[in-house]
Amino acid sequence: MANSVPLGIQMLPQQRCINRDSAYRLFILLFTFICYMSYHLSRKPISVVKSELHRNCSGEKQPGSGSSGANTTDNWCDWSPFENANYKQLLGSLDLAYLFAYAVGMFISGQVAERMNLRYFLSLGMILSGVFTAAFGMGYFLSIHVLWYYILIQVIAGLFQSSGWPAVVACVGNWYGKGKRGFIMGVWNSHTSVGNILGSVIAGIWVGNAWGWSFVVPGFIIIGFGILVFLFLVPEPKDVGCTPPEHHQANTEDSFSTQGDNYSQKQSTNLNPDSDSEASSSNLPLIPKGEEKAISFYSALLIPGVIEFSLCLFFAKLVSYTFLFWLPNYINDNTDYDPEVSADLSTLFDVGGIAGGIAAGVFSDYTGARAVPCALMLALAAPALYVYNLYGSLNYANCVGLLLAAGFFVNGPYSLITTAVSADLGTHRSLKGNSRALATVTAIIDGTGSIGAAVGPLLTGVISPYGWEKVFYMLIAADMIALLLLTRLFIKEIKTAVCCRRPHYNV
Structure with a gap:
């Protein structure tokens, strides 16, 4: 066991007066x-940075010479190759390159993470992510003006x-059982x-002023944390004794079968996808109890609820x-605020x-339901988006209040599905206690979501030149689907x- 304990943990002083289980769980969560x-x-x-790569140069005094990427007096302040009229499509292509690579990588990462030490896997991923984040910013300092460089960096990043x-979901799932998983992971x-x-x-x-630092500084921050992961992360409780x-509450799931009320037993286990009775009749290959074995991609898809929540x-x-990739640009286009205020x-x-994710978890x-809070918040997200598009740019107070409401209803379901739902399905009772499915299930759900994350910004880059209201119609339609x-x-x-x-269901 000593070989699996990170060096940083080994160097920490031993405290005998504290509850080690609770202390480690809190540490892992933070x-x-x-x-x-x-x-x-x-x-x-x-x-x-998007709003800086292509700006409205009118009214600004043009320097005498040396403007990088300046072909006309109308776009001298833009950063080539984003100075032309199709700049939104070009910026959208950066999002597309990053997010599709992220989605493809997600399906691969889940399988790899189940088969190697999570500490090494996460540490290496963070360090290399930081390197290529900084590399994008170096394009500013090296005066790189070719599109393929930025797209290549986005793909690798x-x-x-x-x-x-x-x-990270696998680590938290390894340390925390089902009890208050929705609230804990909602806050987390x-x-x-x-x-x-x-x-x-x-x-x-x-x-x-110097947008390159906007990438270089965050790049070095994640590199620093990646080094700390190598020194301190404990992926599983058994690594430190x-x-x-407990991922399941056997007394609530199994006791019904001995009471003769088969209908109640079936209904009660159907409340949560994690205890779906379909598991007993599905073709999901059950893992022998106690056998820690990484499951296949196909087996993970057969867990009831995985496909629906993924889509x-x-x-x-x-x-x-x-919103993540285009909101600052939208605010800048529709108000008088400069890029920094936007x-x-x-x-x-x-x-x-943040508030929406916590509320959904609670x-x-x-x-004991996962689909109900997601559905209710999705139903309210559509009018929130519509109202924000109509009135969000009228004044500062409207912008603040409506942005808070939109974030609450849009991110609540997203937060619950990627955390508590993924952890529930990754420790599904049909897996017989096998904990080696968490990363695979999480990767399937979030990987599918990441394809959508790639499509959204891409469509925005294509649609926004025809009016931002059409972008919001697209977002509302996606929300309804x-x-x-x-x-x-x-x-x-x-x-x-x-x-x-x-009135209350155990989870």
């Missing part, structure tokens, strides 16, 4: 929070960034929004990532997202609640 926060911190700058999510998942906020603030510091968590996340993440205002969407823990994909699970959970008349 440490993985910071790790994934740094991932989002390093991927946010591109949305902030996307592949390495995909290492983060399967690894705020790392996404915190990272976006910090990324916007850090990138905004330099966006108006701690007690593994739902495709459309939910399409909406969320369109970047700061865009963080309010993520502030609302609601799902209390009811995500809602429809959860219809079966939503109806099943409602029927279960009504039939069983249980």
Whole structure:
């Protein structure tokens, strides 16, 4: 066991007066929070810098000479090759390159993460992500004006960034059982929004003068945390002699079968996808109890609920990532605020997202349902998006309030699906306690969502020249499709609640 203990942990003084299990669980939660926060911190700058790569040069005094990428007096302040009229399509191609590479990498990362030490995997992924984040910013200092360079950097960065999510969810899932998973992971998942906020603030510091630092500084931050992961991350309780968590509550799942009330037993296990009775009749290859073995991609797809939640996340993440990559640019285009203020205002969407993720987690823990809170928030997200597009640019107060509301309803379902739902399905009871499925299931769900995350910004780059209102119609349509994909699970959970008349369901 000593060989699996990180060097940094070995050097820490031993404290005998504390509960080791609780201390390690809290440490893992905080440490993985910071790790994934740094991932989002390093991927946010591109949305902030877009408004600087192509600016409105009218009214600005043109320098006498030496303007990089300046072909006419109308675009002397732009950064070539983004100075032409098709700049939105070019900026969209950067998002597409990154997000499709991220999606492809996600499906691969899940399989790799299950088969190697998560500490090595996450550390290497963070360091290389930082290197290529900084490399994008070096294009400014080296005066690189060819599109292929920036697209290539985005592709490589996307592949390495995909290492983060399967690894951190697997680590948290290894340490935390089902009990309050929705609330715990709802709070924990705020790392996404915190990272976006910090990324916007850090990138905004330099966006108006030397935008290269907007990438270089976040790149070095994630490299630093990657080194700390190698020194301190403990992926599993057994590595340090701690007690593994209970992923299932056998007394609530199995006791019904001995009471003669088969209908109640079937309905109660149907409430949550993790305890879906379809598992007993599905073709999912069951893993012998106690056998720690990484499952195949196909076996993970057969876990009930994986496909539906994956497709739902495709459309939910399409909406969320369109805001992530285009919101500062939208605010800058539709208001009188400069790029730095627009970047700061865009963080309010993520502030609302933090509250939405926590609210969704608390609601799902209390009811035992996962699809119901997702469906309700998706239903409310559509009018929130419509109202923000109509009135968000009228004044500062409207912008603040409506951005908070939009972030709350858009990011709530996204947060719940990528955390608690993924962890539930990755420890599904049909796996017989095998913990080697978490990263694979998480990668399938988030990888499918990441394809949607690539499509959204791409469509935005194509549609936005015809009017931002058409972009919002596209986002509302995607939101409604995500809602429809959860219809079966939503109806099943409602029927279960009504039939069983249980005010509170254990998860």
